[in-house]
Amino acid sequence: MTLWLMILGMVIVTYSVRLSVMAWLGGDGLPPVIRRGLRYVPPAALTAIIAPALLMPEGRVDVSPGNLRLIAGVVAAVVAWRSVYASASTEAAAIAMERRNVARATSLLTGSAALRGSTLA
Numbered sequence: 001m002t003l004w005l006m007i008l009g010m011v012i013v014t015y016s017v018r019l020s021v022m023a024w025l026g027g028d029g030l031p032p033v034i035r036r037g038l039r040y041v042p043p044a045a046l047t048a049i050i051a052p053a054l055l056m057p058e059g060r061v062d063v064s065p066g067n068l069r070l071i072a073g074v075v076a077a078v079v080a081w082r083s084v085y086a087s088a089s090t091e092a093a094a095i096a097m098e099r100r101n102v103a104r105a106t107s108l109l110t111g112s113a114a115l116r117g118s119t120l121a
Contacts, residue, residue: 068098 030038054073055061063070072094079090 071098
């Protein structure tokens with residue numbers, strides 16, 4: 001019961017904040033300067049979500065060639081520049097290829113039999 005009361009309270013607060021902004025603006029809509037500024041909100045929000053995942057995969061900044069997420073992100077960004085729909089599959093393929101190449105290079109350098117399993121063939 002307490003959980004549902006908390007959820008209801010959050011709904012009321014969220015709705016009242018949104019309603020107050022709509023009532024404050026009235027029927028005129030947003031001023032042009034605010035509309036221009038709001039165009040940058042989605043790219044900024046995406047950058048705030050994606051950049052830490054690409055640049056800090058293990059909790060510290062890593063811009064080395066060994067950062068597979070950064071390499072895949074750069075490849076996906078280049079592909080997305082031309083085709084947004086192809087970028088997700090390209091990023092997944094880039095991660096898969098990089099992991100395979102890193103595992104193969106590691107097995108060759110260390111001579112580890114465990115890394116030379118059937119998953120790399």
